[in-house]
Amino acid sequence: MKINPNQSGQNKTLRFAQNLFQNVSAIDQNGVGAGLNKIKKSFGARQVLKGIDLQIQPGEFVAVIGRSGCGKSTLLRLLAGLESTDTGKITFTPEQHDTRVMFQEARLLPWKTVLDNVALGLKLPGKEAKQIARQALQLVDLEDRAAEWPAVLSGGQRQRVALARALAHRPDLLLLDEPLGALDALTRMEMQNLIESIWQQHGFTAVLVTHDVQEAITLADRVVLIEDGQIVLNEKINLPRPRARSDVAFAQLEEHILRRILNQPDFGSSFNQWPFKSA
Amino acid sequence: MLELTHDIPGEALRKNRHAPGLLSSVLTILGRFAGHATPWIIPIFLLLIWQISSQVGWLSSRILPEPVAVVRAFWALLISGELLMHSQISLWRASIGFALGGGLGLSLGLIAGTSRHAESLFDSTLQMIRNIPPLALIPMVILWFGIDESAKLFLISSGVFFPVYLNTFHGIRSVDPALIEMARTYGLAGWPLYRDVIFPGALPGILVGVRFALGLVWVLLIVAETISAQSGIGYMTMNAREFMQTDVVMVGVLLYAALGKLADSVSRLLERYLLRWHVNYQRGGA
Numbered sequence: 420m421k422i423n424p425n426q427s428g429q430n431k432t433l434r435f436a437q438n439l440f441q442n443v444s445a446i447d448q449n450g451v452g453a454g455l456n457k458i459k460k461s462f463g464a465r466q467v468l469k470g471i472d473l474q475i476q477p478g479e480f481v482a483v484i485g486r487s488g489c490g491k492s493t494l495l496r497l498l499a500g501l502e503s504t505d506t507g508k509i510t511f512t513p514e515q516h517d518t519r520v521m522f523q524e525a526r527l528l529p530w531k532t533v534l535d536n537v538a539l540g541l542k543l544p545g546k547e548a549k550q551i552a553r554q555a556l557q558l559v560d561l562e563d564r565a566a567e568w569p570a571v572l573s574g575g576q577r578q579r580v581a582l583a584r585a586l587a588h589r590p591d592l593l594l595l596d597e598p599l600g601a602l603d604a605l606t607r608m609e610m611q612n613l614i615e616s617i618w619q620q621h622g623f624t625a626v627l628v629t630h631d632v633q634e635a636i637t638l639a640d641r642v643v644l645i646e647d648g649q650i651v652l653n654e655k656i657n658l659p660r661p662r663a664r665s666d667v668a669f670a671q672l673e674e675h676i677l678r679r680i681l682n683q684p685d686f687g688s689s690f691n692q693w694p695f696k697s698a
Numbered sequence: 699m700l701e702l703t704h705d706i707p708g709e710a711l712r713k714n715r716h717a718p719g720l721l722s723s724v725l726t727i728l729g730r731f732a733g734h735a736t737p738w739i740i741p742i743f744l745l746l747i748w749q750i751s752s753q754v755g756w757l758s759s760r761i762l763p764e765p766v767a768v769v770r771a772f773w774a775l776l777i778s779g780e781l782l783m784h785s786q787i788s789l790w791r792a793s794i795g796f797a798l799g800g801g802l803g804l805s806l807g808l809i810a811g812t813s814r815h816a817e818s819l820f821d822s823t824l825q826m827i828r829n830i831p832p833l834a835l836i837p838m839v840i841l842w843f844g845i846d847e848s849a850k851l852f853l854i855s856s857g858v859f860f861p862v863y864l865n866t867f868h869g870i871r872s873v874d875p876a877l878i879e880m881a882r883t884y885g886l887a888g889w890p891l892y893r894d895v896i897f898p899g900a901l902p903g904i905l906v907g908v909r910f911a912l913g914l915v916w917v918l919l920i921v922a923e924t925i926s927a928q929s930g931i932g933y934m935t936m937n938a939r940e941f942m943q944t945d946v947v948m949v950g951v952l953l954y955a956a957l958g959k960l961a962d963s964v965s966r967l968l969e970r971y972l973l974r975w976h977v978n979y980q981r982g983g984a
Contacts, residue, residue, distance in 0.1 A: 499883060500883075501879065501882075501883065518883070519883065519884070520880075520883045522876070522880065524876065526876055526877055526880040528877060528881075528894065528895060528898070529975050529976070530898040530899075530901075530975040530976075531894070531898075531975070539881070539884050539886070539894065540881070540884030540885045540886050540890075542885070568974075568975045569975075570975065570976070570977045584884075588884070
């Protein structure tokens with residue numbers, strides 16, 4: 420009677436993903452492209468972004484990493500249209516596009532059921548909106564929780580609902596603002612796999628802001644490092660997917676990027692370097 | 699699937715629970731009863747003392763009638779139909795006054811909470827007026843409206859207005875800006891944003907105001923009905939006082955308590971339904 424729950428869940432997810440996106444593949448198989456040209460942004464006297472140039476290809480998965488306060492979240496908010504640039508321009512091709520944001524917190528409306536949360540903002544008659552929402556919930560394997568209140572879900576489940584809510588709109592551009600930052604390690608890895616598989620099938624453009632180098636390398640086609648409001652590293656990741664963290668090339672890449680963040684030269688034992696250097 | 703239900707573990711447990719015998723189950727029932735009865739111990743005790751001291755003669759019936767006399771008066775008023783008539787008119791005044799004041803408070807609170815312009819236009823004026831106790835206005839109210847229904851309704855609604863207004867205003871302002879930002883990125887604006895995000899977010903605050911206002915309604919009603927009314931529970935008690943019918947006065951007092959409790963229970967039910975999504979109101983919660 421009992422099947423391995425993991426396996427059945429995965430099969431289910433895959434099957435529904437195929438169902439959902441067979442219907443839409445003709446409409447939006449490719450995401451939107453974005454060009455950022457000399458973007459500057461200040462808050463008061465503090466200049467957060469000091470001239471960002473970045474080209475994002477349609478369907479590309481870009482990870483933006485950097486220390487806290489480096490301006491990476493501001494960049495995402497500019498892409499989302501939540502803030503406007505001081506100087507410089509962001510151009511999207513095609514200009515008409517649908518952007519959805521997944522925030523660090525799930526930001527579900529506690530007074531709406533899971534299903535109604537996913538259907539939020541869908542400009543369709545109620546029945547069709549619920550149908551789409553249900554499909555999106557199937558995609559994240561939470562269809563059986565559709566009628567519940569968000570308050571009873573775990574943190575990981577809430578983020579999956581938030582992902583379903585973003586996907587229900589079939590966005591051309593999905594912006595992820597450290598959406599997995601508050602999750603435990605296992606849930607995090609599950610979510611990474613889920614996001615990767617959905618992205619591969621849907622083909623939208625994705626920009627992920629994170630401070631986790633491993634997560635960036637696992638998911639992204641390209642890793643962009645921002646330091647003090649400027650792009651200091653723009654690294655293509657050519658590893659085959661799905662990427663194993665234990666892979667040698669993966670580890671080398673991670674080491675390389677981490678060193679760049681910590682401003683260490685790329686040679687010698689790290690134990691002779693700050694902060695490990697003895698007095 | 700059906701066969702499976704025969705040996706689910708819960709079934710065996712349920713059978714086991716009855717096994718330990720009659721005595722323990724009687725004790726459990728008694729224990730449960732005692733748990734429900736605890737809040738009633740003191741009122742019943744006081745009632746007994748009251749009855750005994752009246753009967754023995756420690757309490758003059760002019761000061762406090764014996765409980766049995768109050769029950770008799772209640773019954774007599776009920777049979778004659780007076781009780782129902784007075785209660786109806788009081789309930790009507792309370793409802794209309796509450797609807798007027800609460801409705802106005804809700805609308806202005808929603809407007810001031812949503813728009814900074816509206817807030818700066820009339821919020822400070824309302825804050826000034828708020829500090830005048832409504833009961834201090836009674837002489838003016840009698841001059842303005844005379845002593846008919848409109849004076850009573852004005853008094854009740856002006857008292858109810860402020861708690862609803864203030865709590866609505868703060869309810870709107872305390873809606874999580876992160877949720878509003880999220881809703882905007884999902885294309886919600888204008889009325890849908892209001893209906894789906896701002897209003898439900900403000901609802902816990904609004905309901906606090908409603909319950910507070912319901913408590914005030916009865917206080918104001920008592921005063922309003924004692925200023926020269928021809929009907930209502932307040933009139934009934936004042937009239938009885940003239941004739942030293944302390945038992946009828948007590949019936950009036952108890953009636954106010956019952957109606958107040960009723961209003962509070964209704965608002966609790968309303969809260970339970972409207973905030974059923976809230977952690978505190980879910981099964982097992984407070």
